[in-house]
Amino acid sequence: MTAKVFLATNNAKKLAELRRIIDEQGLDVEILTMGDVEPYPEPAETEWTFEGNALIKARAGAAHSGLMTVADDSGLCIDALGGMPGVRSARWAGRGHDDLANLELVLAQIDDVPEDRRTARFRAVVALVTPDGREFTFEGVMPGRIALRPRGLGGFGYDPIFVPDSQSLAGRGLALTSAQMTPEMKDAISHRGRAIRAMMPTLAGLLKKLPSWYDEDDFDDDDDDDDIDDDPAGMADAIIYYVE
Ligand code: IMP
DSSP, X not given: OOEEEEEOOOOHHHHHHHHXXXXXXXXXXXXEOGGGSOOOOOOOOOOSSHHHHHHHHHHHHHHHHOSEEEEEEEEEEEGXXXXXXXXXXXXXXXXXXXXXXXXXXXXXXXXXXXXXXXXXXXXXXXXXXXXXXXXXXXXXXXXXXXXXXXXXXXXXXXXXXXXXXXXXXSOTTTOOOTTTSOHHHHHHHOHHHHHHHHHHHHHHHHHHTHHHHTXXXXXXXXXXXXXXXXXXXXXXXXXXXXXX
């Protein structure tokens, strides 16, 4: 039996990245998305942390779908803006504004900040929630700098103004923004790629138990069940930082 995992996101670009990165891991899972489940109200992202908002989204998805659910919350943290836009990244220019408006606002807000102080990082927390209430979170970080002007058409969001630190050895003017990278290049170093890869041992461990608990309507909540290693990789609730 191929197990099902629900990716709870309405962001098509983010979904494409999540799906691609999970697919690359070669696990035998069928990925379901919003279009595969009955519509349900998007939960309000009321927390002030990536972890809190990722859990809100994954809990809502698991409660609604009855499936093991993965959701992420992510954003761009700019040192010169005290870590903002952070959890407000998607709505930085206000509700109803698009990625371009967000990115232009950020550039305007730091237009007097010199290149060596334009340090920033993308952060993503991926939450994995099971229908029987187990919760795990994993964090990935991609450090970098804010470019002086946008470059590149790939990716989404703030990618055209973000130069990952892994590009720092490229000559001046040659360093790629994450919007100029191929999807594979970005996945290999991205906050989301790192968080998903950190999650995989736990997801794989949970999937191994599926025949014993995923098929049944009443989940086995008995923590003494020796067949179930609740934390196969010892990473439950771990916050995992990857620094270049
Ligand atoms: P949320 O996680 O849906 O609340 O929104 C995350 C927001 O952060 C996105 O809408 C983007 O503005 C930004 N963001 C997160 N990850 C990336 C990325 O990989 N590239 C560019 N922007 C991103």
